[in-house]
Amino acid sequence: DTGVSQDPRHKITKRGQNVTFRCDPISEHNRLYWYRQTLGQGPEFLTYFQNEAQLEKSRLLSDRFSAERPKGSFSTLEIQRTEQGDSAMYLCASSLETGSSYEQYFGPGTRLTVT
Amino acid sequence: GDSVTQMEGPVTLSEEAFLTINCTYTATGYPSLFWYVQYPGEGLQLLLKATKADDKGSNKGFEATYRKETTSFHLEKGSVQVSDSAVYFCALNTGNQFYFGTGTSLTVIP
Numbered sequence: 713d714t715g716v717s718q719d720p721r722h723k724i725t726k727r728g729q730n731v732t733f734r735c736d737p738i739s740e741h742n743r744l745y746w747y748r749q750t751l752g753q754g755p756e757f758l759t760y761f762q763n764e765a766q767l768e769k770s771r772l773l774s775d776r777f778s779a780e781r782p783k784g785s786f787s788t789l790e791i792q793r794t795e796q797g798d799s800a801m802y803l804c805a806s807s808l809e810t811g812s813s814y815e816q817y818f819g820p821g822t823r824l825t826v827t
Numbered sequence: 828g829d830s831v832t833q834m835e836g837p838v839t840l841s842e843e844a845f846l847t848i849n850c851t852y853t854a855t856g857y858p859s860l861f862w863y864v865q866y867p868g869e870g871l872q873l874l875l876k877a878t879k880a881d882d883k884g885s886n887k888g889f890e891a892t893y894r895k896e897t898t899s900f901h902l903e904k905g906s907v908q909v910s911d912s913a914v915y916f917c918a919l920n921t922g923n924q925f926y927f928g929t930g931t932s933l934t935v936i937p
Contacts, residue, residue, distance in 0.1 A: 745925070754831075754916050754927030755871070768923045803871070814859070814920055818871040 716819035718804050724825045725794055732790045733822045737806030744787050745816060746779055747803040755803055761787060762809070794826045829854045833917050833928030840907055840935050848902040848931045850891075850917035858919040860884075860893050860900040865914045865930070874902075874915070907935045 717736045725731050737744050742763050747755035758777065759769045763784040776794075781787040791798055801823050805816040834849040852858065862874040862884070875884030880895035889904045900917060912935050917928040 752929070754833075754918075754929050755925075757924050757926070760923055805871075815861075815873055815876065816925060817873070818863075820870045 716804055716806050716817050718802075718819040718822050720822055721820060722823045722825075724827065727794060727796060727826055729794055730790065730792045731794060731824065732788055733802055733804075733824075735787045735789070735804030735806075735819060737786070737804070738808075738817055739785075741806035741808045741817070742784070743807045743809060743814065744781055745805045745807075746787070746789050747805065749801045749803055749821070750799075758789075791824075794824075796826045799824055799826045829858070829919060829921050829924070829926050831917050831919055831926050831928040834931055835929075837932040837934060840933070842909055842935055842937050843906045844935075846902070846904040846907045846911075846933070848915055848917075848933070850900045850902065850928060852898050852900065852917075852919050854898075854919055854921050856921050858921045860891070861918040861920070861925075862889070862891055862900070862902050863916040863918055863927075865916065867913070871916065907933070909935045909937055911935050 719734045744761045746758040749755045759779050761781040764781050776792045779789045801821045803821045804819045807814045807816045830853045832851050859878045861876045863871045864874045865871050875886040877884040877893035883892045891900050891902045914930045914932045916930045
């Protein structure tokens with residue numbers, strides 16, 4: 713396994729368009745997280761899956777954002793009616809639930825630019 | 828709510844200097860604490876972790892001790908190298924969510 717992968721790596725879109733990102737976690741990992749990172753900031757939690765169940769969403773997450781993990785493997789993050797403020801790096805991470813510590817492994821991210 | 832406060836940067840050091848990056852946290856319950864590193868052009872990587880009070884995490888010459896009494900998890904390295912130039916993030920986990928600090932940029936000059 714080569715780690716967490718994300719596709720595409722870069723996306724440029726016009727305001728108002730919909731975009732979808734894909735994340736493939738490490739195969740045996742049952743937890744999957746989405747984050748957003750803007751320049752000069754740390755990753756900001758968006759949502760989290762355990763297997764196929766979406767267990768938590770950030771209160772800050774607009775209803776234009778939706779995420780799925782249909783078979784408990786890969787996940788998609790969709791942003792509808794994109795706005796310029798959505799421009800950011802979108803990070804995916806996965807982890808394996810073991811004991812009391814959940815080490816996350818991050819993908820390289822998808823950089824979204826909304827023009 | 829749970830949060831992490833990190834020393835602001837950027838930090839510039841000469842090679843072989845001593846490094847400290849401060850991190851304090853606020854959390855309900857008993858969090859696990861982490862330091863992540865992001866090298867230029869790369870994704871975040873776990874540097875070290877500690878899961879309970881007084882634990883010391885260490886990796887690649889970096890160390891951090893989980894201090895419950897001061898709610899701190901400061902990152903230290905005795906002698907930095909040019910290759911340590913990166914952005915360092917302190918993070919905590921309290922179950923389902925991870926909270927990250929804003930990151931501290933470190934530049935090491937020869």
